[in-house]
Amino acid sequence: MTTARTGTPWLGLDPAHPFGLQTLPYGSFTTPDTPRPRTGVAIGDHVLDLTGATAALLPEHAALFTAGTLDALLAAGPATWDRVRAAITDWFLDERHRADIEPLLVPADTATTRLPFTVADYTDFYASEHHAANLGRMFRPDGPALTPNWKHLPIGYHGRAGTVVVSGTSVVRPSGQRRTPDGEIVFGPATRLDIEAELGFVVGTPSALGRPVPLADAGRHLFGVCLLNDWSARDIQAWEYVPLGPFLGKSFATSVSPWIVPLAALAHARVAPPPRSPRPLPYLDDTGTEPWGFAIDLEITLNGHRLSRPPFAAMYWTAAQQLAHLTVNGASLRTGDLIASGTVSGPERATGGSLIELADNGNRPLTLPDGTTRVFLEDGDEVVITGSAPGPDGTRVGLGEVRGRILPAG
Numbered sequence: 001m002t003t004a005r006t007g008t009p010w011l012g013l014d015p016a017h018p019f020g021l022q023t024l025p026y027g028s029f030t031t032p033d034t035p036r037p038r039t040g041v042a043i044g045d046h047v048l049d050l051t052g053a054t055a056a057l058l059p060e061h062a063a064l065f066t067a068g069t070l071d072a073l074l075a076a077g078p079a080t081w082d083r084v085r086a087a088i089t090d091w092f093l094d095e096r097h098r099a100d101i102e103p104l105l106v107p108a109d110t111a112t113t114r115l116p117f118t119v120a121d122y123t124d125f126y127a128s129e130h131h132a133a134n135l136g137r138m139f140r141p142d143g144p145a146l147t148p149n150w151k152h153l154p155i156g157y158h159g160r161a162g163t164v165v166v167s168g169t170s171v172v173r174p175s176g177q178r179r180t181p182d183g184e185i186v187f188g189p190a191t192r193l194d195i196e197a198e199l200g201f202v203v204g205t206p207s208a209l210g211r212p213v214p215l216a217d218a219g220r221h222l223f224g225v226c227l228l229n230d231w232s233a234r235d236i237q238a239w240e241y242v243p244l245g246p247f248l249g250k251s252f253a254t255s256v257s258p259w260i261v262p263l264a265a266l267a268h269a270r271v272a273p274p275p276r277s278p279r280p281l282p283y284l285d286d287t288g289t290e291p292w293g294f295a296i297d298l299e300i301t302l303n304g305h306r307l308s309r310p311p312f313a314a315m316y317w318t319a320a321q322q323l324a325h326l327t328v329n330g331a332s333l334r335t336g337d338l339i340a341s342g343t344v345s346g347p348e349r350a351t352g353g354s355l356i357e358l359a360d361n362g363n364r365p366l367t368l369p370d371g372t373t374r375v376f377l378e379d380g381d382e383v384v385i386t387g388s389a390p391g392p393d394g395t396r397v398g399l400g401e402v403r404g405r406i407l408p409a410g
């Protein structure tokens with residue numbers, strides 16, 4: 001990985017800006033003047049039109065950006081990721097590039113962000129011990145909080161890639177089957193609609209069928225990170241999930257933030273994951289490898305009111321272990337695969353990553369500033385998840401936000 005150049009950008013950025021030179025996240029956007037999608041990089045309160053900039057300043061890589069999505073960049077691999085990031089950093093630090101770059105800066109509030117890449121396969125893991133134990137107690141009160149396999153392998157399920165939507169997309173309350181407390185099977189709009197605050201890891205370089213990806217190779221395949229909300233209808237889920245796992249209770253929508261933060265921007269946020277006991281099997285044993293924990297702090301708000309601050313650093317299984325496990329049977333990775341971390345929940349109630357935890361399975365309603373209470377989401381509610389991580393020289397690396405509002409059942 002090339003060492004990032006540091007310095008003062010000519011743009012006159014506030015050093016506290018979460019989208020400063022230390023972040024440089026990639027996305028896809030349109031403007032009223034340019035309705036054709038463009039690839040962009042967010043910088044301060046602007047978006048640099050990368051499709052325009054590379055044509056002029058980085059012609060050898062211009063083909064990566066003509067389609068206006070991140071797909072070609074993701075597929076290009078780590079050497080290209082480093083070269084492009086170094087070039088963009090240089091454009092903002094070297095005054096000589098100013099005349100070329102300035103006309104390609106678009107005020108962020110005039111840019112409409114789009115789903116930044118074509119989602120290939122979508123997998124959702126279950127990697128927070130706190131979340132897994134909390135949900136285990138609620139869904140399986142008569143059994144152990146953690147299932148016997150939990151500390152031996154990163155549990156996951158394959159989700160629905162085609163219903164991953166970009167932040168800002170409204171979510172229609174799903175309808176489905178549920179079992180009432182009296183044991184009656186009924187159909188109707190979900191009554192226990194929830195969120196799950198997660199990170200999404202985006203796969204760049206694909207892998208070959210039949211060839212597992214060892215822990216040490218994770219950095220060659222993973223490009224970057226987004227915020228993710230795994231909307232979950234708990235009543236549909238609780239009735240349908242035995243024995244094959246989540247299905248319609250989660251497949252109606254999964255929201256992602258529009259700006260993908262490259263792993264290169266998170267070098268200062270790496271931390272050792274929590275100690276594991278028992279020691280996992282060799283293909284999952286990350287003792288002595290570069291750490292894949294991240295000191296990323298999430299925040300969940302409901303209708304503008306802060307509900308929780310989940311700490312990603314507490315996650316038991318890392319994205320590198322999830323990739324190793326996902327491929328250990330020979331399954332291949334595709335460019336655009338989205339690996340959701342699993343709900344991020346910390347040890348205290350105020351750090352839960354879902355409403356079912358924050359409101360204790362409906363037993364402890366949350367009171368909002370307008371005096372109303374919630375155990376699950378109501379129509380019209382808007383959930384925003386934000387996140388940030390430590391960057392170089394005391395800066396913060398922002399992950400932006402993932403936002404979604406609930407519309408009544410159709």
Ligand SMILES: O=C(O)/C=C/C(=O)CC(=O)CC(=O)O
Nearest residue numbers: 125126127135136139342343
């Ligand atoms: O314990 C269960 O049966 C279900 C758990 C979840 O719904 C959580 C899930 O989607 C995985 C995660 O986000 O951690």
Ligand SMILES: [Ca+2]
Nearest residue numbers: 124196230343
């Ligand atoms: Ca989930």
Ligand SMILES: [Mg+2]
Nearest residue numbers: 230231250254
């Ligand atoms: Mg979902």
